[in-house]
Amino acid sequence: MTKMYINGEWTASISGKTRDIMNPFNQEIVATVAEGNEQDARAAIAAARTAFDDGPWRHTPANERGAIVAKIAALILRDKEELATLESLDTGKTIIESRGDMEDIASVFQYYAGLADKDQGEVLASPIPDSKSIAVREPVGVCGQITPWNYPLLQASWKLAPALVAGNTIVIKPSEITPLTTIKVTELIEEAGVPKGVVNLVLGKGSEVGHELAIHRDVDLISFTGGLETGRSIMQAASTNFKKIALELGGKNPNIVFADSDFDTAVDQALNAVYFHAGQVCSAGARLLVEDSIHDDFVEALVERVKRIKLGNGFDEGTESGPLISAEHREKVENYVAIGVKEGAMLRAGGKRPEDEALQNGFFYEPTIFTNCHSSMRIVQEEVFGPVLTVERFSTEEEVITLANNTIYGLAGAVWSNDIVKAERVAAALRMGTVWINDFHPYFAQAPWGGYKQSGIGRELGKTGLEEYTELKHVYQNTNPQPVGWFK
Numbered sequence: 001m002t003k004m005y006i007n008g009e010w011t012a013s014i015s016g017k018t019r020d021i022m023n024p025f026n027q028e029i030v031a032t033v034a035e036g037n038e039q040d041a042r043a044a045i046a047a048a049r050t051a052f053d054d055g056p057w058r059h060t061p062a063n064e065r066g067a068i069v070a071k072i073a074a075l076i077l078r079d080k081e082e083l084a085t086l087e088s089l090d091t092g093k094t095i096i097e098s099r100g101d102m103e104d105i106a107s108v109f110q111y112y113a114g115l116a117d118k119d120q121g122e123v124l125a126s127p128i129p130d131s132k133s134i135a136v137r138e139p140v141g142v143c144g145q146i147t148p149w150n151y152p153l154l155q156a157s158w159k160l161a162p163a164l165v166a167g168n169t170i171v172i173k174p175s176e177i178t179p180l181t182t183i184k185v186t187e188l189i190e191e192a193g194v195p196k197g198v199v200n201l202v203l204g205k206g207s208e209v210g211h212e213l214a215i216h217r218d219v220d221l222i223s224f225t226g227g228l229e230t231g232r233s234i235m236q237a238a239s240t241n242f243k244k245i246a247l248e249l250g251g252k253n254p255n256i257v258f259a260d261s262d263f264d265t266a267v268d269q270a271l272n273a274v275y276f277h278a279g280q281v282c283s284a285g286a287r288l289l290v291e292d293s294i295h296d297d298f299v300e301a302l303v304e305r306v307k308r309i310k311l312g313n314g315f316d317e318g319t320e321s322g323p324l325i326s327a328e329h330r331e332k333v334e335n336y337v338a339i340g341v342k343e344g345a346m347l348r349a350g351g352k353r354p355e356d357e358a359l360q361n362g363f364f365y366e367p368t369i370f371t372n373c374h375s376s377m378r379i380v381q382e383e384v385f386g387p388v389l390t391v392e393r394f395s396t397e398e399e400v401i402t403l404a405n406n407t408i409y410g411l412a413g414a415v416w417s418n419d420i421v422k423a424e425r426v427a428a429a430l431r432m433g434t435v436w437i438n439d440f441h442p443y444f445a446q447a448p449w450g451g452y453k454q455s456g457i458g459r460e461l462g463k464t465g466l467e468e469y470t471e472l473k474h475v476y477q478n479t480n481p482q483p484v485g486w487f488k
């Protein structure tokens with residue numbers, strides 16, 4: 001049984017409960033882990049509080065913290081194959097994707113290790129004679145971090161690396177269904193020499209462990225990646241002590257294709273935009289908007305290609321997409337497809353579970369295409385988080401900008417056109433945290449990531465992703481103190 005990590009000790013849950021972790025490809029149990037609850041969360045918060053208030057981490061010189069974080073990156077690369085295997089067993093994603101994720105994750109730790117000692121504060125132009133004024137950044141304190149199941153370790157790395165570099169202490173809670181790589185990386189964090197109590201790992205349900213992190217008054221910051229409704233509940237719980245919040249939520253991301261784009265590239269990338277990782281990507285291009293004049297040909301090309309997507313075991317060569325994460329999640333996707341049909345969208349591909357005998361133990365769903373879609377449909381507005389594409393038509397630039405912005409979300413979007421001036425004009429008009437021109441999906445440690453509107457609050461990655469884990473302090477010094485003489 002794999003344990004939790006609290007105050008530098010590997011420990012079972014206080015209740016003694018455990019949870020079986022299942023491979024969504026075949027429903028085999030791949031591990032049994034400790035299942036914590038509020039009590040375990042409180043123990044971890046207490047450890048993180050003491051480590052922040054009385055421990056050495058926040059006083060450790062920034063370059064030394066950076067060196068330890070760089071060592072974590074090196075250990076991730078050393079154990080890349082083991083980590084990738086665990087990620088694929090946990091999520092069903094292909095091993096090639098998982099290996100790519102591990103490279104990305106190592107690069108996030110490397111990037112923040114490099115930033116660790118670059119903050120020089122700021123000397124401010126004080127308008128008061130005989131004074132000095134500086135702004136300095138300090139760690140926030142105890143940070144609660146809650147992560148989802150679709151990119152378990154990647155999303156954890158975006159939180160762990162900057163929080164550590166900035167000198168905070170941490171209680172992290174991975175999704176209860178995909179904890180394996182976060183457990184393994186906690187071992188690597190221990191091996192790298194992070195002092196006890198600085199990183200604490202609690203496993204268990206969101207409604208118990210996650211809620212406790214959000215509501216507890218000794219947690220100074222809560223960083224969450226996951227769904228909209230969970231984000232709302234976390235925001236409410238965080239109001240107990242007005243803790244700082246960072247929310248990375250969902251998306252319903254438009255992929256806009258103008259007639260003057262490169263047709264074959266746009267078709268190929270439209271498939272990748274929505275069906276990569278079975279559509280379980282926050283920034284999936286699930287909403288395709290195609291200019292009228294090429295709409296029918298574009299749809300034909302998509303329908304032809306989508307039938308050839310190879311579903312299978314993520315460990316098999318040639319598999320292009322794994323299963324959905326769980327039976328429950330597949331039912332949610334099926335329910336949305338039924339809604340789409342009822343709303344009058346035209347089912348052009350998929351819309352059912354695959355019949356292949358070899359896939360029957362996994363939570364597979366066929367890549368699905370709906371056409372004749374319009375903005376008022378729920379299938380167009382709501383995040384399905386599965387392999388379901390809706391296609392809409394447009395005829396003018398103004399129209400497509402209005403359509404693309406017409407959702408509660410604002411995470412990401414893409415524009416395809418060889419008229420770069422037009423593409424830049426449209427990109428500027430999109431109310432989204434990330435806009436890709438003639439591409440889809442790139443994200444990297446150097447660039448900020450986050451959402452406009454209901455896709456979230458705050459940014460991860462980049463310099464901003466580090467600033468989220470700091471408080472900004474103004475220090476003012478009177479260099480020639482005199483009595484004020486106000487009170488006679």
Ligand SMILES: NC(=O)c1ccc[n+]([C@@H]2O[C@H](COP(=O)([O-])OP(=O)(O)OC[C@H]3O[C@@H](n4cnc5c(N)ncnc54)[C@H](O)[C@@H]3O)[C@@H](O)[C@H]2O)c1
Pocket residue numbers: 146147148149150151155173174175176204205206207209210211214225226227228230231233234248249250251281282283383385411450451455456
């Ligand atoms: N914006 C981004 O960068 C980004 C990245 C990945 C995933 N996501 C979003 O995540 C969602 C899918 O992930 P999910 O199904 O794991 O999301 P989820 O909201 O169900 O769960 C996310 C995490 O929150 C925990 N949780 C659940 N209820 C909680 C509560 N009441 N209090 C505190 N924590 C609680 C879960 O245990 C899990 O660890 C999608 O909406 C997707 O768009 C967003």
Ligand SMILES: C[N+](C)(C)CC=O
Pocket residue numbers: 150151154280281282283443
């Ligand atoms: C942020 N990203 C794209 C890595 C994962 C979203 O689900």
